[in-house]
Amino acid sequence: MNSPLPRLDSRIGISTPENIAFEYRVAGPWTRLPAYLVDLLIRIVAVIVVWLVGMIFFSFVDLAAIGWFLGLLAWFLAQWFYGGLFEAYRNGQTPGKQVFGLRVLRIDGRPVTPIQAILRNLLQMVDMMPMAIIPGFFFGEGDLYFPTFLAALVPMMLTQRHQRLGDLVCGTMVVVEERIPVARLDAVDQEGLAQLMELLPANFQPSRSLARSVSHYMARRRYFGPARRQEIARHVGEALAAKLGMPANINHDLLLSAVYARSFFGSTGELLNTTKKVKGDKGGGVGKREMELIK
Amino acid sequence: MNFDTTHILIRERGFAEILDLALRLFAAHWRPLLLAGVAGIAPWALLNLALLDGFLTDTELWQDPGQYVMWMAALMFLEAPLATAPMTLYLGQATFTQSFSAKRIASEYWRSLPQMVWYQVVWRGVLMLLFITAAIPHIWWPYLSELVLLERNPFFGQRNQSLTTRRRSRNLHRGVAGELLGRWVASLLVGALLFTAIAGGSRVVLWQLTGYWTTELVTFRVLLPLAGWLVLGYFAVVRFLAYLDLRIRREGWEVELSLRSEAARLAKVA
Numbered sequence: 001m002n003s004p005l006p007r008l009d010s011r012i013g014i015s016t017p018e019n020i021a022f023e024y025r026v027a028g029p030w031t032r033l034p035a036y037l038v039d040l041l042i043r044i045v046a047v048i049v050v051w052l053v054g055m056i057f058f059s060f061v062d063l064a065a066i067g068w069f070l071g072l073l074a075w076f077l078a079q080w081f082y083g084g085l086f087e088a089y090r091n092g093q094t095p096g097k098q099v100f101g102l103r104v105l106r107i108d109g110r111p112v113t114p115i116q117a118i119l120r121n122l123l124q125m126v127d128m129m130p131m132a133i134i135p136g137f138f139f140g141e142g143d144l145y146f147p148t149f150l151a152a153l154v155p156m157m158l159t160q161r162h163q164r165l166g167d168l169v170c171g172t173m174v175v176v177e178e179r180i181p182v183a184r185l186d187a188v189d190q191e192g193l194a195q196l197m198e199l200l201p202a203n204f205q206p207s208r209s210l211a212r213s214v215s216h217y218m219a220r221r222r223y224f225g226p227a228r229r230q231e232i233a234r235h236v237g238e239a240l241a242a243k244l245g246m247p248a249n250i251n252h253d254l255l256l257s258a259v260y261a262r263s264f265f266g267s268t269g270e271l272l273n274t275t276k277k278v279k280g281d282k283g284g285g286v287g288k289r290e291m292e293l294i295k
Numbered sequence: 296m297n298f299d300t301t302h303i304l305i306r307e308r309g310f311a312e313i314l315d316l317a318l319r320l321f322a323a324h325w326r327p328l329l330l331a332g333v334a335g336i337a338p339w340a341l342l343n344l345a346l347l348d349g350f351l352t353d354t355e356l357w358q359d360p361g362q363y364v365m366w367m368a369a370l371m372f373l374e375a376p377l378a379t380a381p382m383t384l385y386l387g388q389a390t391f392t393q394s395f396s397a398k399r400i401a402s403e404y405w406r407s408l409p410q411m412v413w414y415q416v417v418w419r420g421v422l423m424l425l426f427i428t429a430a431i432p433h434i435w436w437p438y439l440s441e442l443v444l445l446e447r448n449p450f451f452g453q454r455n456q457s458l459t460t461r462r463r464s465r466n467l468h469r470g471v472a473g474e475l476l477g478r479w480v481a482s483l484l485v486g487a488l489l490f491t492a493i494a495g496g497s498r499v500v501l502w503q504l505t506g507y508w509t510t511e512l513v514t515f516r517v518l519l520p521l522a523g524w525l526v527l528g529y530f531a532v533v534r535f536l537a538y539l540d541l542r543i544r545r546e547g548w549e550v551e552l553s554l555r556s557e558a559a560r561l562a563k564v565a
Binding site for chain 2 (some may be wrong): 027134149209
């Protein structure tokens with residue numbers, strides 16, 4: 001195996017017919033499991049509530065059988081149509097998926113259609129196969145049957161988009177709606193920073209991508225030791241020092257802090273040595289400019 | 296290390312994503328992983344069978360198969376790091392060098408053996424004897440095997456103050472015990488689900504293919520240990536990815552990648 005192997009990741013790129021590129025993280029079986037369990041719990045509670053209310057109500061008029069029938073009807077509807085109807089009318093999300101930030105989409109990134117939503121959920125029954133049996137599980141009296149979900153696990157393992165059978169048939173996939181963690185602007189208060197800020201040319205304005213990379217570095221900087229900081233900062237530090245005509249032996253970590261301050265706190269560095277919030281930062285939110293850049 | 300050319304994209308991941316990605320990695324490399332797995336696991340599986348077969352032939356113990364299952368699980372738990380080491384070594388080569396040789400895997404396994412035996416058999420064995428402390432290695436140094444196998448730090452500190460495995464492990468695992476405990480509990484749940492699905496499912500599939508139910512003897516001798524080793528093999532892949540993830544976060548690999556690509560852009564502009 002000496003030829004380069006393809007890159008392995010859960011993110012996939014999609015280009016819409018309008019030529020807009022998106023990147024999604026596809027959800028595999030273990031990412032989907034908590035959402036499935038929440039939906040299962042909701043279905044069980046709903047069926048029990050309908051059955052109980054039906055039994056209590058119809059028992060008064062001696063028609064308890066109707067209460068049973070209602071319970072069975074609720075079970076049937078919940079089992080076969082709960083997922084499909086929610087995904088069809090809530091843009092690819094069941095309550096469980098909503099809680100865990102998952103959404104069903106077509107493989108080209110467009111919203112799922114009602115027919116796709118219902119069909120992919122009807123096929124969930126196949127996913128449960130094969131049903132396993134533990135004979136005599138109930139104190140030797142009765143056997144325990146349980147779904148193994150191997151019919152879902154194997155296709156999800158083999159497809160790049162982690163598609164189960166229902167997804168393969170309907171051309172859908174489940175993606176994670178990633179929420180970018182909101183981070184506040186980090187205070188920059190290293191010794192010598194103010195002097196270095198003065199050395200930066202007045203017309204120097206870091207590019208959007210440079211500001212984003214430096215912001216990433218600053219957010220993680222406190223986890224690294226001094227040697228590791230220098231090692232990481234050196235990559236950009238050397239190129240930037242050469243570009244700005246600064247001495248080659250400059251402290252690269254400090255230089256990146258100065259670039260960060262210039263990017264987010266302006267040329268005056270008005271927020272240096274403070275933990276003041278920037279305008280637009282409400283309770284731990286990022287400043288407007290950083291928000292724009294992070295996007 | 297060149298992070299741009301790694302087989303697995305370098306970025307931070309949550310544990311659920313790691314579990315999912317491990318499935319894909321397992322599927323993408325199933326042949327070499329199976330070979331490495333068989334090479335590492337087969338001797339231990341045969342040893343277990345030889346050690347525990349008495350439980351299954353002795354009529355009295357046959358009344359209580361729980362004992363057999365418990366001993367089998369304890370042995371597999373203890374042997375797992377050594378048995379899955381060839382898989383870890385293969386994954387290390389495939390990820391970072393994108394080429395592998397069985398000879399190199401064998402020599403690295405042999406070289407790591409003293410540390411693996413000391414930390415993962417002797418130490419873990421002692422902790423397992425007290426039962427309640429069996430969880431400690433999984434919370435305080437879960438990626439010790441990966442460190443021993445892939446980083447090859449020395450056992451003892453020498454005069455040149457080189458980083459020993461113990462110190463490196465302390466640096467890597469420090470301050471994340473809570474998260475590692477959560478991951479271990481999640482792994483136990485996922486492992487139990489997978490084991491039940493594989494063991495139960497394969498029995499039904501065999502019945503559908505042959506028309507006969509596997510006998511209890513075959514189930515206990517072959518099917519259950521096979522399902523157990525499969526799950527442990529899968530978790531060797533999970534552990535490898537989780538180890539990478541911890542190092543990515545600890546050492547800022549993805550930050551370094553982002554700054555390096557920015558440096559390349561600056562150089563291009565210049």
